[in-house]
Amino acid sequence: MDALETLFTRRSIRKYTEQPVADADVETMLRAAMLAPSANNRQPWQFIVVRERERLKAVAGMHPYGEMAAQAQLAIIVCGEAAEPGYWIQDCAAATENLLLAARALGIGSVWCGLHPREERKTPFKECFNIPDGIEPFAMVVLGYPAQPFSEAGKRVQPAKIHRERW
């Protein structure tokens, strides 16, 4: 799929069909995530792939906007190696965005459910997934083939947000 079309037609997809997502496509999405840029090339990310239905139902109840996970084909929990404040948040966000774009390129729908910096959202994920100290649950990405169109009208470019040479 064309890269610019991928960038322009990615949107949050919250309804999925029952079509399985192939393991090879999951690996492609994770590869894209891990090829994101990071400060000093530290690559401070980790991923938990959730496929089991009972566990998907559990995470659906652990996030205030995560109910779609119960019917999804999988979820990927992006975690950050948060040893220092610095850049790990931005690095994990770039990896998450790459993951969403690879999904779109493969025809797979996704939605980014924020965890960090909300402690009340992160705590149940830490417990459910046995996440060690020093690792922070950053975001949950829920994935599946879309039961709604990618191409629906969405956000628009706002020229007022573009400044020339100075503010």
Add this chain to the structure above:
Amino acid sequence: MDALETLFTRRSIRKYTEQPVADADVETMLRAAMLAPSANNRQPWQFIVVRERERLKAVAGMHPYGEMAAQAQLAIIVCGEAAEPGYWIQDCAAATENLLLAARALGIGSVWCGLHPREERKTPFKECFNIPDGIEPFAMVVLGYPAQPFSEAGKRVQPAKIHRERW
């Protein structure tokens, strides 16, 4: 250009030719950036496009790893509407990553120079660009047609960073 190839071959490009970057391509990159996902669709980003040679030379001296800006065709300063702590950092990172990927798709090289959260880096940008209170300089993206290959061997996927069902 193919979306997955774009994701897999984006890398930091720090040497540029003198080939101009068309205004239409700058708009395409900004459009891609503004179509990134954001928490509650707040779109908390702003962009300053820097084309003037004297100003590019100035920013080259304002960032410890920004010297390539002096010879670049342009730089884009990504800024965040930082009214609340929340998600603006991740939202701006997703927009920045979209910008880098759109550049790669157009054959344009880019490098992401971090500003936030380092106050000593942000202060000269705030002053140089007259950035108002409540807006934070987030990152400088330096851009130009590459004088080095995109395809050089880079990072690799690390299977140890992938966990199944739980940590």
